[in-house]
Amino acid sequence: MSFRKVRNAHKTENTEDYLELIAELLNSKGEARIVDIANELSIAQATANKTIQRLHNQGFIKKQPYRSIFLTVKGQQIASKSKKRHNTVLKFLMNLGIDQKTASADAEGIEHHVSEKTLKKMEKFNSAKKIV
Amino acid sequence: MSFRKVRNAHKTENTEDYLELIAELLNSKGEARIVDIANELSIAQATANKTIQRLHNQGFIKKQPYRSIFLTVKGQQIASKSKKRHNTVLKFLMNLGIDQKTASADAEGIEHHVSEKTLKKMEKFNSAKKIV
DNA sequence: ATAGAAATATAGCCATAGCTATATTAATTA
DNA sequence: TAATTAATATAGCTATGGCTATATTTCTAT
Numbered sequence: 001m002s003f004r005k006v007r008n009a010h011k012t013e014n015t016e017d018y019l020e021l022i023a024e025l026l027n028s029k030g031e032a033r034i035v036d037i038a039n040e041l042s043i044a045q046a047t048a049n050k051t052i053q054r055l056h057n058q059g060f061i062k063k064q065p066y067r068s069i070f071l072t073v074k075g076q077q078i079a080s081k082s083k084k085r086h087n088t089v090l091k092f093l094m095n096l097g098i099d100q101k102t103a104s105a106d107a108e109g110i111e112h113h114v115s116e117k118t119l120k121k122m123e124k125f126n127s128a129k130k131i132v
Numbered sequence: 133m134s135f136r137k138v139r140n141a142h143k144t145e146n147t148e149d150y151l152e153l154i155a156e157l158l159n160s161k162g163e164a165r166i167v168d169i170a171n172e173l174s175i176a177q178a179t180a181n182k183t184i185q186r187l188h189n190q191g192f193i194k195k196q197p198y199r200s201i202f203l204t205v206k207g208q209q210i211a212s213k214s215k216k217r218h219n220t221v222l223k224f225l226m227n228l229g230i231d232q233k234t235a236s237a238d239a240e241g242i243e244h245h246v247s248e249k250t251l252k253k254m255e256k257f258n259s260a261k262k263i264v
Numbered sequence: 265a266t267a268g269a270a271a272t273a274t275a276g277c278c279a280t281a282g283c284t285a286t287a288t289t290a291a292t293t294a
Numbered sequence: 295t296a297a298t299t300a301a302t303a304t305a306g307c308t309a310t311g312g313c314t315a316t317a318t319t320t321c322t323a324t
Binding site for chain 1: 309310311312313314315318319320
């Protein structure tokens with residue numbers, strides 16, 4: 001059993017979710033605020049703030065005190081990679097015949113645990129569009 | 133986005149891994165020891181011990197100090213459910229054409245995030261045995 | 265321009281999971 | 295049986311993510 005990989009995935013999971021969400025907010029609303037992040041994730045603002053501080057310390061985020069949030073190049077790279085992976089998993093689940101809502105919820109959890117190899121197979125399946 | 137579900141899954145994830153592993157050890161070796169658990173999970177014995185204490189407090193495990201570990205009925209139920217889910221995901225990934233090693237690693241992470249609906253679809257896919 | 269509202273930040277708490285070091289108990293073997 | 299080894303337990307540390315309460319700053323509207 002290879003549980004180490006899973007635990008390592010966990011460390012980056014929250015980071016990926018935040019960066020993906022920030023990228024989305026920047027894209028749709030033009031800015032990413034702590035308030036929006038907290039709402040989207042259904043957590044307290046203080047919790048969002050704390051995580052944002054961590055992401056800032058780790059160089060994924062650019063921000064000034066009391067101002068909204070931007071992604072560094074490093075942050076953007078992870079965000080786009082995560083988004084791509086998310087879409088692949090979501091489409092895959094829907095092609096499998098799962099309804100949008102369930103597929104969306106499951107994809108959220110699954111996306112962080114899918115290897116490159118598996119992702120490739122899912123893409124292949126998606127382009128073949130074989131519904132079983 | 134439904135991140136709350138993912139976070140709730142995380143809380144039970146480690147619990148499920150432990151209970152599944154303990155059931156396996158009981159089955160294969162006849163007993164489950166902290167040493168074995170720590171080795172299997174590649175963590176320190178002190179860490180395994182601490183989690184085992186938590187599982188004991190939460191009523192998933194029966195044990196006496198300095199003795200090996202057993203599952204309560206509650207623990208057994210979760211273990212067998214987890215095992216079933218794990219096998220379904222593993223078979224599914226392999227039917228998708230993913231090699232045993234990769235499938236095994238991915239299943240470890242994915243199994244905790246698969247809803248009942250998705251699990252059903254995977255089972256259906258598995259019994260159809262359609263390799264794409 | 266300033267008062268009140270909204271957003272951000274900080275402090276301090278809890279639980280979990282990880283670690284090393286050390287103590288205690290059980291098992292083995294000389 | 296006694297000494298050594300192995301296993302378990304405990305103490306104390308770190309980091310993460312969750313919370314509420316409160317302070318501070320910025321925004322908005324009168």
